[in-house]
Amino acid sequence: MKKTRKIVVISLLISLGLVLHLVESFFPLTAVVPGAKLGLANIVSLIAISLFGFPAAFQVVIFRVILGSLLAGTFMTINFYLSFSGGILSFLLMYLAYYFLKDYLSLIGISIIGAVAHNTAQITAAYLIISNLGIFYYLPFLILLALPTGFGVGLVSYFTLKHLPFSITGGNF
Amino acid sequence: MKITDILTFYDKILIIFVVLLALALLVIPFYYFASESDAELLLKVQLDNELIKTVPVADSYEKPIVFEVEGLIGTHIIEVNQGRVRVLEAPADDPLKICEKTGWIDREGPIIVCVPNSLSLWLESTDSDIDGMSW
Numbered sequence: 001m002k003k004t005r006k007i008v009v010i011s012l013l014i015s016l017g018l019v020l021h022l023v024e025s026f027f028p029l030t031a032v033v034p035g036a037k038l039g040l041a042n043i044v045s046l047i048a049i050s051l052f053g054f055p056a057a058f059q060v061v062i063f064r065v066i067l068g069s070l071l072a073g074t075f076m077t078i079n080f081y082l083s084f085s086g087g088i089l090s091f092l093l094m095y096l097a098y099y100f101l102k103d104y105l106s107l108i109g110i111s112i113i114g115a116v117a118h119n120t121a122q123i124t125a126a127y128l129i130i131s132n133l134g135i136f137y138y139l140p141f142l143i144l145l146a147l148p149t150g151f152g153v154g155l156v157s158y159f160t161l162k163h164l165p166f167s168i169t170g171g172n173f
Numbered sequence: 174m175k176i177t178d179i180l181t182f183y184d185k186i187l188i189i190f191v192v193l194l195a196l197a198l199l200v201i202p203f204y205y206f207a208s209e210s211d212a213e214l215l216l217k218v219q220l221d222n223e224l225i226k227t228v229p230v231a232d233s234y235e236k237p238i239v240f241e242v243e244g245l246i247g248t249h250i251i252e253v254n255q256g257r258v259r260v261l262e263a264p265a266d267d268p269l270k271i272c273e274k275t276g277w278i279d280r281e282g283p284i285i286v287c288v289p290n291s292l293s294l295w296l297e298s299t300d301s302d303i304d305g306m307s308w
Binding site (some may be wrong): 072141 | 273
């Protein structure tokens, strides 16, 4: 892929991630289990991992988290650190899973790994802040909820990649 | 195209593993919070790593107890009513207001947290030897 084209696609993925992040807040999943969300922005991370590999996909995640918190006005607050920790850990695990287990797991499995990692990281970060072990009460519920949401996210990423034109995928997928 | 064409064998193993993991973790709270229906419940309020308030929930049956807790980013209004507890109003500066959306809690186990304010509220029965810090 040409360098310019790659930059354009990365920027598009970042802005898509920001929009998905916004759309996500319309679904009040946090009323079901406190702290739960759909993780739609993970679609973008998965696509970026499959298309570009580590450095570019890492850029997509970092810029999505930072720009998202700037838009929401939570930059450098506790909410920023929470979404940062969840975003980075789930990205790293998804990348490792993609890199080493690509032949065994489909995008759905990788997405579920990301969703579970995201929840575990956020609960742990929240525990470090409020230092009350009781918060882990919600972890099993969050993990159970991560299954359907991770499944859906993986499925969406799979079909998105399948229907992307050759000019974007460069025949990588 | 069927979903089984996309899912691999190892995907299914992963899904089963995650379900089992979640169920195993789910057993722990049920084991610890085997409910004793006649036990007295206490509301504990923790702010910044310090237990700042203990309220006997039984006092709330006659009339609701409403009090304020002031944290780093603002003031929470907490309501104890008919043996249940909720955050009536989260600070305006709390972007997600998760503590408010958690709603009522009425037994041991669930916890109301406001992470930006480092505030947590939970119920504890008086005869229990475990507390929020030890489980």
